[in-house]
Amino acid sequence: MTGKKPALPRIAAHMAATADGKISTRRFTPSQFTSPADKARLHEIRAAHDAILAGRGTVAADxxxxxxxNxxxxxxxxxxxxxxxxxxxxVSNAGRLDPAWKIFQHRGSPLVVFSTTRMPAQTRSAIAPLCDLYLFEAPAVPLRAAMALLRPAYGVRSLVCEGGGELLRSLAEGGMLDEIxxxxxxxxxGGSGAPTLTGLPGGFLPNPMEFQIARLRTIGDECVLHLVRGKKKRTRV
Ligand SMILES: NC(=O)c1ccc[n+]([C@@H]2O[C@H](COP(=O)([O-])OP(=O)(O)OC[C@H]3O[C@@H](n4cnc5c(N)ncnc54)[C@H](OP(=O)(O)O)[C@@H]3O)[C@@H](O)[C@H]2O)c1
Incomplete structure (x- = not known):
């Protein structure tokens, strides 16, 4: 035993936000407030990564x-x-996933589900033939351990998380977010209860995460940012 931490994939997030930092419409419907060009970029970013990650809420809502x-x-x-x-x-802690969801119908690439032994038995047997199912004996998925599994088991070196806010918050809290x-x-x-990049308004992160702007573009009437984790020396006033 060397005590060396298992290597994580490089983890990016891909999200869209309003000018007031909200990521969901009033009814939590699929994010339809960005342009067709932005939807196309979603696929380009998907294509550039070894894996795509989403939380149960996003898979269900969208x-x-x-x-x-493409x-x-x-x-x-x-x-x-x-x-x-x-x-x-x-990922889903409670494991209430519906085998009828589109995600289980598409067989074009392998699907990995990380959940816990809280998943109802009926769901387990229904989805087990449709995915690689990992059930952790814990109330919540140990996210770092789950992410660390992806590299040795599936050769995942880079992963893009497409939301939602709650999952992004877990990645941020675990210090696992490398790019946005x-x-x-x-x-x-507006909407005082509307989710932001880090989910529903709530507590601050244990520590602020600092990013640098790797690229900033205006495409059509949208601002497209690529942020990379890292500190920049700032003059504090
Ligand atoms: N604007 C954008 O770019 C964008 C992107 C994505 C989503 N959205 C919007 O965001 C809304 C969904 O938000 P959301 O916060 O509910 O999404 P979410 O993070 O995808 O889903 C939350 C659920 O995912 C599971 N989950 C989250 N973090 C987890 C972790 N660390 N480990 C294990 N399971 C975890 C839990 O499932 P269980 O409850 O099953 O345990 C949790 O209840 C939708 O309206 C969607 O349209 C917007």
């Missing part, structure tokens, strides 16, 4: 399949010696 449907992007991945689509990963791809749309939603 009826996600997490597939990569033929050009699929072909480019194959030319690079990769599978046509990235691995798909879903953020689209800021020129719209203001």
């Amino acid at each position: 009826t996600m399949s997490m597939r990569l449907s 033929e050009k992007l699929r072909a480019a991945r194959i030319r690079r010696g990769l599978p046509a689509e990235p691995l798909r990963v879903v 791809h953020l689209t800021v749309a020129p719209v203001v939603f």
